[in-house]
Structure formats: structure tokens, C-alpha cells
Amino acid sequence: MAYIEDAPPLISVLGNRHLLTKKAIAVVGARNASANGLNFAERIARDLGAGGLLVVSGLARGIDVVYPKENAGLYDKIKEQGAIISEVAAGTQPQARHFPRRNRLISGIARGVVVVEASPRSGSLITARMALEQNREVFAVPGAAVDPRAKGTNHLIRQGAILTESADDVLQALNDAERAPLKDMEDIDFKRISLEPPTLDELGPARGEVEKSLSPAPTLVDEIIRNCQCSSPPSCPGCSWNWSWRVV
Helix, strand or coil, X not given: CCCCCCCCCCCEEEECHHHHHCCEEEEECCCCXXXXXXXXXXXHHHHHHHCCCEXXXXXXXXCCCCCXXXXXXXXXXXXXXXXXXXXXXXXXXXXXXHHHHHHHHHHHCCCEEEECCCCCCCXXXXXXXXXXXXXXXXXXXXXXXXXXXXXXXXXXXXXXXXXXXXXXXXXXXXXXXXXXXXXXXXXXXXXXXXXXXXXXXXXXXXXXHHHHHCCCCCECHHHHHHHHCCCCHHHCHHHCCCCCCCEC
């Protein structure tokens, strides 16, 4: 999670912090989940756990059932047997603006996100989008065309999400991703790559484009790269910086 854009400067953990070192998968869905959706979420979460993955969810009402008070018992159970993480102080009152930031943590801490049900305007689709931006796998459970809670997941599948009918689909995809070879690594001259970010004077011809990309608001390195038309450090002599560096 430390490598995602806009990573939290710190997080608080209640429970077993050592669980955070395990491979994790997020399971999210509709707040007004159907009976079938709830049953599927329970089954796939159990099977994913049996497959060695830590299951992550958001503690909202529905598939990832604590902001509703009725979930206080579940909150206590997770605290005793698992772990609860947050980037806001314990006891902070829930606010609407917290949910998108929470969603990026859900996807950021996991290897992938399973969307069980989602309407076209569901917050679960935001989590799926963030997962893609963080280079995570996105899994979607297909549903009936007449069910509004399936429109979001069916749309994700049309857009390339991995169709998911069981935990085996998730486990297989994650295993395949881990075995996939890195391409063109032999073509990279690692001795030429600097571990220190350059100064503007060292950017050479790219300096003007970099300066135009900067603003009072934080600017992502990827945006600067696109503006400079740099696809990789070797193809841009002035852009051989550390790719984890952020320009502010």
C-alpha cells in the first residue's frame, strides 16, 4: 500500500498487525445486497481464506458489512480475530468524504478486488476503478440482466474484468499474475538509472515541458511523463529519474 499514489502517511491498526503482511483480496459490493449476493460473498470469502488469502472489506452495510451501529458486534469480532485499519483517528465520526479515501485503501492493500454486486452508481465501482489505477486485478461476478445490482458488475466484465464464479477463478488469476515474466528487462541499462530525483537543471530538453506541467496542486509523475512524451527512462535522457518520486 505504501506504493500507491496518495498513500496515507500513517495508518492505525486495531487487532493483529502481522496480518497486514499476508497476501490479501478485497471483496466489495452493493449496500442493499440481494440474498444471493450475500450468500455468494460469504462463500467466496470463506473459500479465499481457505486458499491462503486475507479477505479485506470496508465495514459498510451490505456485502462488506462499521459505520452502521448494528455492525458493532462484527467490528469487535474482527478486532479480536483479525485487524481493522484506518487513516483517521479512532472514534472519528463517519462522513461522506471519507468513503472514497477508504475505498483506495481497500484496493491498495489487496492484490485484487472482487465486486459481487454493484448498481451503475455504486461506490464499489469507484473501488474497482481505483484498483485498476493501482495496477490491481479486478474481478466481477455476473448477474441477471433484470437485476439493477448486476448492471455494474456486468459492465465491468464487458470492460475486461475477470468473470468470477468461484474462489478458484480468483486464486488462478492471482497465481498466473505472479508467474508472468517481466518483459524486456534485459534491455534496461540499470547502471544508467539514477536513484536520486534530478533537479530541473538536469532535465535538459525536457525541462520546459516539466515546468509547464507543474502547478500549485500536486502533480503526478505519470502526468509529467505523458506531457514530456517519455515512455521510459532509457528513451528520454532527461527523464531517468526514480519512478517512485513525486513532484509537488
